[in-house]
Amino acid sequence: MRPAPRSFAHPGGLHNQTPKRVVFGPGSVAGLRDEVARLGASRALVVTTPGRTELGDRLAGEIGDACAGLLPEAVSQVPIELARRGRDKAESMDADCLVAVGGGAATGLCKGIAYESGLPIIAVPTTYSGSEMTGYCGMTIDGVKRMHESQAMRASTVVYDAELSLGLPAAVSAASALNALAHCIDVVPLSSVSPLILPAAIEGARVITATLPRLLADPSSLWARNEMLYGAYLGGAALTGGFALQHAVAHMLGGSFGVEHGIAHAVVLPYVTAVLVERAPAPLARVAEAVGTDDLAGFVWDLVHDVGLPVTLADVGLDASDRARAIEISVSADDHSDDAFLHPDTHDQNRAGNPVPVTGDVVAEIIDAAAAGERPRRRR
Structure with missing residues (x-):
């Protein structure tokens, strides 16, 4: 007896969609300014956690005069109030793209900001969560973490540079x-x-x-x-x-x-x-x-x-x-x-x-x- 014909369907939307551009390899962050320019952007807001401010400053320097500033306020679980403040901060600085530097907290805050603003994201992960590959984000609302998905939250570019994670405990x-x-x-x-x-x-x-x-x-x-x-x-x-x-x-x-x-x-x-x-x-x-x-x-x-x-x-x-x-x-x-x-x-x-x-x-x-x-x- 022949087996049944193969049959499958998977959802549309963001399911199975990854970022359009991925740059992978040690030292690749040296091209970060070029990645900002590739998006047609000239005022990148660098987003990181308070503990990664030094690295955020370093990458802001890599971007040079195309950097609008640094937002070192990301925390785990992405409280919705923080995402709203970040959105307002990006608007006040006339930012035209977001650069997430660090782990899932920085990436998540960029996703929250991008949801309403539509600003493109360049993710520079230094940990291994993988969240930079998706358009999903878990945000904490009234003490409960809830999953959301949007094309606006999918990174335009991801830059993987292992040299940035050498000091990770x-x-x-x-x-x-x-x-x-x-x-x-x-x-x-x-x-x-x-x-x-x-x-x-x-x-x-x-x-x-x-x-x-x-x-x-x-x-x-x-x-x-x-x-x-x-x-x-x-x-x-x-x-x-x-x-x-x-x-x-x-x-x-x-x-x-x-x-x-x-x-x-x-x-x-x-x-x-x-x-x-x-x-x-x-x-x-x-x-x-x-x-x-x-x-x-x-x-x-x-x-x-x-x-x-x-x-x-x-x-x-x-x-x-x-x-x-x-x-x-x-x-x-x-x-x-x-x-x-x-x-x-x-x-x-x-x-x-x-x-x-x-x-x-x-x-x-x-x-x-x-x-x-x-x-x-x-x-x-």
């Missing part, structure tokens, strides 16, 4: 790498991922898991930093295919309980992986094969544990009294009403074809496993 490197790995694992079961993007998730998982131990053994290795940025690039591309269970739980921890973004992903990833392996074994088997294991959830738990990141919710400040609220927020965060500022095109975490919808019982299973913190048992 080991713990931050590890958490950021687990964030990128989470993108790869979360997207694989989804029907929304393009057949062209899916291999990026699988290769991204291989690169990230193979490189992270080498990077932590020698943080000064430019080769390892460059490879991890490549893994981040692949993980970010994978994220354009969609997101569901992993991100629903991790964003709840970050937006509502103040857990740092990379740590939030790391602490629940082993337990989310265990659920996905049980309910969507075939696609997850491709990831397992790529990373060289026949026990993917246990492999991820070992990785998180061995790099020194937390594997229990107690380690990130949650206890039994938070259980009900954590489940409710994870399930309902994307079921929000219209907002006068964002007018979101809401991503549906329970989109048709998702084999593991974000439901109360599934999230409860993950929360309870993460509360116990035990290495997931291999399912046979």
Whole structure:
């Protein structure tokens, strides 16, 4: 008997769309001024976190007289109030493009500013979250992190220069790498991922898991930093295919309980992986094969544990009294009403074809496993 003909459809909009231009390689930030000019811009606003002001000043110098100024105010989880202030600041400075310098906080603030202003973004990532590859942004509104998507938030250009990440602390490197790995694992079961993007998730998982131990053994290795940025690039591309269970739980921890973004992903990833392996074994088997294991959830738990990141919710400040609220927020965060500022095109975490919808019982299973913190048992 012949197999059934292949058939698939994936959503339009921002799904599976990556930035139009990517410049990758050590030393590539030297061309930043040219990238501003390529966009037809002449007043770039450099956006970074308070802790990366020195680097922001350096890159503002690279841009020279085409730089309108520096906004060193980005923070994790992108509070909506900060995005609004940034928008007003960009307008007052007559900025005609945004340059995000740093990790997901800087990129996220640029996305929030760009949503309303329409200003193009040049992203210069120094961590491994991969968010610079997408037009999605999680913004915290009234204590809940909610996902939004817009073409305006997709970077026009991404410049990957591993030399900028050489000083990234080991713990931050590890958490950021687990964030990128989470993108790869979360997207694989989804029907929304393009057949062209899916291999990026699988290769991204291989690169990230193979490189992270080498990077932590020698943080000064430019080769390892460059490879991890490549893994981040692949993980970010994978994220354009969609997101569901992993991100629903991790964003709840970050937006509502103040857990740092990379740590939030790391602490629940082993337990989310265990659920996905049980309910969507075939696609997850491709990831397992790529990373060289026949026990993917246990492999991820070992990785998180061995790099020194937390594997229990107690380690990130949650206890039994938070259980009900954590489940409710994870399930309902994307079921929000219209907002006068964002007018979101809401991503549906329970989109048709998702084999593991974000439901109360599934999230409860993950929360309870993460509360116990035990290495997931291999399912046979």
